[in-house]
Amino acid sequence: MSAFRSFTVAAVLVLTGLYAPPAVARAEPAPVDDPIPEKPTPSGLTLTLEEFASFPKTETIPEPTDSRLVRWARINYLGAMPDGRLFANDLNGKLYLLDQGRPKEYLDVGAAFAPDFVSGRGLGSGFGFAAFHPGFARNGKLYTVHTEWGAALTTKTPDLTPQPDTRFHGVITEWTATDPRADVFSGTRKEILRLGFNGQIHGIQQIDFRPSARRGDQDYGLLYIAAGDGGRGASTDDPQNLAIPHGKILRIDPSGTNSANGRYGVPAANPFAGEPGKLGEIYSYGMRDPHRFSWDGDRLFLGHIGEHAIEAVYDVGAGDNLGWSEREGPFLFDKADRCHLYTLPDDDAGYTYPVAAYDHDPPPGHPCNADSGHAIVGGFVYRGTRLPLLHGKYLFGDIVDGQVFFTVAAHMNERTGRRATIYQPKLVDKAGKQVTMPDLAGSSRVDLRFGRDGAGELYLLSKANGRIWKVTKADWTLPDVLPSLRAGLVAAYDFEHPLPGDPAQERDQGLSGTNITLVNGGAGMRVADRAYRGSTYALQTRQVDPGTAGNDDWKAGTYGQEGVPTLRAFNGVQGVTIMGWFKLLGQGPAPNSNTADPADLYNAIGLAGVLSGDSQGHDVRALLELITVNGELRVVALARRVDGGSSQTFAATLPWQRILPRNQWVFLAATYDFDTATMRLYKDGRPLDGSYTVSGDPWGVEGDPEPDVTTETDPRGIKIGGSYPQNTREQNPCDCRMDGLMFLDRVAAPGEIRAQYELVR
Template sequence: MLIERTRNLFGLLVLGLLVACKTPPPGPDPDPAPGALAVTVIDLPAGLPAAVRVTGPGGYVQDLAQSQTLVNLAPGEYTVTANAVPGSGLTYLPSAGVQLAVVAPRATAHASISYTGVTFRLGIQQVATLPGAVFLASPPGDPRQFIVEREGLVHIMENGVLLSTPFLDIHERVLSHGEGGLLSMAFHPDYATNGYFYLYLSDKLHGIVVARYRVSANRNRADADSELVIIRIQKIGTTHNGGLAGFGPDGYLYMATGDDGGTGDPYRNGQNLDSLLGKVLRIDVAHSTQGERYRVPPSNPFVGQEGKRPEIWAYGLRNPWRFSFDTNLLYLADVGQAVREEVDISSVTQGGLNYGWNIMEGSICYDRPTCDRTGLTLPAFEYDHGHGCSITGGYVYRGKAIPELAGHYLYSDFCRGFLRSFVYTGSGIAAPTDWLISGAGNILSFGRDADGELYLIASKGAIYKIIRTSPSR
């Protein structure tokens, strides 16, 4: 009897296993239905656009200037980031800077943002004076500020005090005539562990050089003998050198070069894809050695195309004077010839863009009544020479000291010395603001420290920190 029951139980168990094998349990829907997200914006004056960004799965990014329902969204978690909006005499602060919204299939999630107007002003505070200063940067997470001097030195400012001994002195390798010199530095994202930093300079033979150096055992001194030239680009003249190298969010090193000068790009470099001048370049320096200084990312737009340099990421530039990244966007300021100054804004995934020089200067045809604009990318923002003559590109503010300024791109002009900003919404420019600072003089460059706070560097060596001059709410 016991044996018979055991046989029956065993038979039922085998039958159950067979059924389970034939009918697998239901899994997740391989293609779930889309959902929606309704973003509501209230309490902004009529005609004043909001500054809201929505990010989500798969690299989704959408900028909003008003209430809107986003449809056909992949289910998942979305982040709604609202930035302050400058108005006439007031700055409007969002009720919630960051919100999370979960979008479910066939359902609509909701996020609501209300704004409150407060009095808000910016000012500048001088923190140092260093004749020849042209750039300021900090390694990730480092409280020190490194100040680049055009003649070929790098100094450290720590706790508001300039250290007496330079961090690096390579003045004998630098040609500082014309627009040349040591023009910027960039710290490797892993500087804290590998000690690498990169300098952008013009050398004694009129070449643009980007070279890697390493910090010594003393954290406040670099090893001047550790130089590894990553790339060198020969020029003819001493103007239109560009002047910046920096790491993008993709980990690659970007460089912005000028067209080699002269009126109207006489060497025809801007549109020449066999030249590295008048371009944004993108290279991989993760494994740089004496034998292989850099690699070309396989996703660069002109890889494998005959007669086109694979290092090129974008082209059609005259004299790009400072670029910066903000999340997935590249902001690039290009100095105009005689009429327009421009800021070009693009996604970091958009390689191969042609910004138009010398076919166009800004959004107008250069030196001709008409021109073919086919395939050209026009500026996201521009101003004419009634408002300045040489743009100085800056940064999108992401610091903590001035939360009302979050999301605003700050820029200046060498001739006018103003401090202005705007918000890029993805579809246009919003909240243009003149912060009405005075006394700084000609502005050579912006700087940014590890906390995201911004600085202005004036032509006579004065270094200013941008601060709020109105009480916080």
């Protein structure tokens, strides 16, 4: 957002998470071969898609010269009228209302503007979008955008400065229905705004009203207009030129009259209103193809289609400059080099960078100046009520290949500067069979779009076959996890899922996609041992050579010096739960390999924990472990609420040998309630008696009426079977086997812990 434009380049680089901070300042920007190395993370989330609507076949006007325009029906959006009725538009000219999924023609925009109307030139040409005024039930007003050419280029004049050699017009029209309740439009129309574009791509992509604005709000009734750069941004400074509308999001008041053409108003709150030489209509700028935007409350998320490599989601605010064509995402764009993006210059400032992004990753040998077929389609943050596992997740995808992605909206925070992790859910049909969008669309080019109804439920659309699917179910593919625990399951490891191509890593089966490394032992740490019903493999951890000081012990986990963003669910939480199956093989604790005394033992046996946001690899936010308490080894729950603050320990009363008998699988759980300053331990679903080892208020929860939560920093990782998962030091190795490890971002109830044990034992 604009409040954070003053970052230095070093801060921008660190916060974007693209690079580690350099040891010295860069003198010159450097080319980047793989701008975003990380790939979307496979998720355990499964979305069920059921066909909702099928549209009649339509044809472009005129016949297309581009085979990509040959579609069954070019359905471009599904939305809800203010009264809840659903509508959808076909770029070839029709506006439909949907009655129980059956499309019925409401308005023929193409016919209304014939013969100037064009839908057969350019992927976005035609009847692009419709937006119903929030007061439609009273005033009957709706707005459309369509494309014109032919005689319109000489008989009609753009209202704002057009691009040179204009070949197409983007036209916004206000329609007033005589009866807003009618199922077929009848009424009047008037033109509001006409823009002139040089190219047949990147015209006006979307128009819309902020749905959360209410009467009396400053933003109520203001129309947002996403105007692309007309294809000229890669060779000109049009998107940075504040005197023209191209490559901008505009905001106008359709009921006002203070614009140059007198047919709409320029809101005084717009960031450049009244400034000489700048268009008052501009809300934000620096865009190539601002394809789809939506709001989550007051936050405007934009899916922005890139030029060279970067497909990005932005959190757009008034006055923000997304940088095109000086920047593409968080990189320098060089108009003279179409084969590379570049690292940012030292004096970088004044730009807004993506909160989520992925790159094209063209196949080997692909020409550097050719399109590799990727283009983002923005979607929506789910705030419906039917699918609680989707709550707070931003669903979006790739137009071309139809991949579906999601991020966590709370993680798309420009204040942190780190891009949110992109996850890829599984898609299944009504029968539960796994499918892909090309399967459903019947084409390798899906032309994917997203829609949302008045209740916040989500839909996927394809132009390829003119169909719409509703997301009817969201579930985790975790048959061994109690359903009530799945929504809070940040990370889960069953050691049955090695990362393809790297068996030394284990894939997370929980929400976060936080893969872990099997340190030192690699794939050999995966051993056949049945911990519970349905289990095949378990994790083996152990001390390798007690007589030699070194970092060779088998353990598992992940570590990031700047924090692990995928574990952000543990930031600012009131509670955590850790549970899993454990089998102790050795006597324990292990000999201290850092001393020459063979009788010197470590004072702890590591099981599993989440690191703090400032951990050197040992300090934890929440930990299940065995440690020495008053000279005696005990099973404990240990945690700190505040980074760098004091920790509290809850130690089980029973001797540890009775809780963890050698060579016997045991289900252990620990809960950490930071608001009430309580911890609990469980064995095989039953609570264990215990006591706290630190008197007073080590977590600092007293005297504040607000809920007490952990620090708002990304944990630096997960450690399993020992300390320091970055493999720089040994401190508490465990000769153990572990399985079914689960890390939750809330306190599980005693009944849930018991039920989880009973589910799989």
